[in-house]
Amino acid sequence: MTRALVLQSDFGISDGAVSAMHGVAHSVDHQLSIFDLTHDIPPFNIWEGSYRLWQTIAYWTKGTVFVSVVDPGVGSTRRSIGVKTGSGHYVITPDNGTLTHVSRTEGIVEVREIDEKVNRLPRSGESYTFHGRDIYAYTGARLAAGVINFEEIGPALDPASLERIPVKDPEVGETSASGIIDILDIRFGNLWTNIPRDFFNMIDVRYGDTLKVTITHNGDEVYRNSMTFGRSFADTHKGEPLVYVNSLDNLAVAINQGSFARAYNIRTGSNWTIDFEK
The missing domain is CATH 2.40.30.90 (Bacterial fluorinating enzyme like)
Known part of the structure; x- marks a missing residue:
């Protein structure tokens, strides 16, 4: 079953980064429906990436796959993950707090760490600074297109282990x-x-x-x-x-x-x- 793929990042659209993500997703399945949430998140602003994801996700059909890339720690030891939310949506993202708002409202029912030996753009193994293209867009497209199922993203993780940004309740x-x-x-x-x-x-x-x-x-x-x-x-x-x-x-x-x-x-x-x- 093909699902919609929705992309978010802090890349802007003044260069080819977003187009490259679209191209990778399109190469996985040229009939895949690809949409942009926003690419105007202020650079490195994980808080805003978390909020914009939450602001939008509930209005999309159950099963939609989101790719959210606000990743100041790209190339570091931070984990790359895929999650299934309590509302039945999927998010592919770095584990850096981007899921803070969604986890508080929709809940996270399952987490998988991306196995980069399988779910990584071929011939990109020596690239360490564009995981949005090489790992997240590629994995998200494969999941949305039905090339892999959620379990094939990688090994299971404890949802309680996810990084979260401090939030003050009203x-x-x-x-x-x-x-x-x-x-x-x-x-x-x-x-x-x-x-x-x-x-x-x-x-x-x-x-x-x-x-x-x-x-x-x-x-x-x-x-x-x-x-x-x-x-x-x-x-x-x-x-x-x-x-x-x-x-x-x-x-x-x-x-x-x-x-x-x-x-x-x-x-x-x-x-x-x-x-x-x-």
């Missing part, structure tokens, strides 16, 4: 909700948090209410202001900040027709915390 109090800035809505510069909309229901925050918003980085305050909780950007004037519910049903912060991230030099990760208070 919290709710009597009058406040707090969490981290999980990711940026890149094109528009909005801040997407890991705080679910239900937390506002728990503290009786309603559309139109004014909230005090505080952002800290490594414990140091970098932003504090009051803003409206709105249904959409139409609830504020151009240039004004607002809190809203994003497409993942989590709370987010934006400037109407502006970039909040750029205006206040905000980034993402577990060391960027945000607090909403009534």
Whole structure:
């Protein structure tokens, strides 16, 4: 059975790297359906690679094979793996924390270490810096095309042994909700948090209410202001900040027709915390 193959990396598209990955996958099976998740992950940013994978994976059909390559440790002793998620998807990736968000939400039910003696592009054995092409795209394509089954990727590993990035869980109090800035809505510069909309229901925050918003980085305050909780950007004037519910049903912060991230030099990760208070 042929499955879709979805590619993600931090390679960009200004050179031939992504095209080479497509070419390798196409050479495995020229009828294989190959798609791109994104290749604009900031270089070496494993956190963002982990998030973008989670953000997308649930919307693809069960059995889809994902190849995610954000690999600052390429050529080192870090493991190359294939996993089966609790939602029935497959991911081929380096074991460096890229599966952090997926493992927390979908779960990882089985892990295999890639056997490079079998699952490696022929005549690439002396190449140590382009595993995205030589190992991950090749193995992912072979799995998606049905050339190999999941067990033929390599020996089994304990899912508990996977590398994970530290994540701070959201919290709710009597009058406040707090969490981290999980990711940026890149094109528009909005801040997407890991705080679910239900937390506002728990503290009786309603559309139109004014909230005090505080952002800290490594414990140091970098932003504090009051803003409206709105249904959409139409609830504020151009240039004004607002809190809203994003497409993942989590709370987010934006400037109407502006970039909040750029205006206040905000980034993402577990060391960027945000607090909403009534």
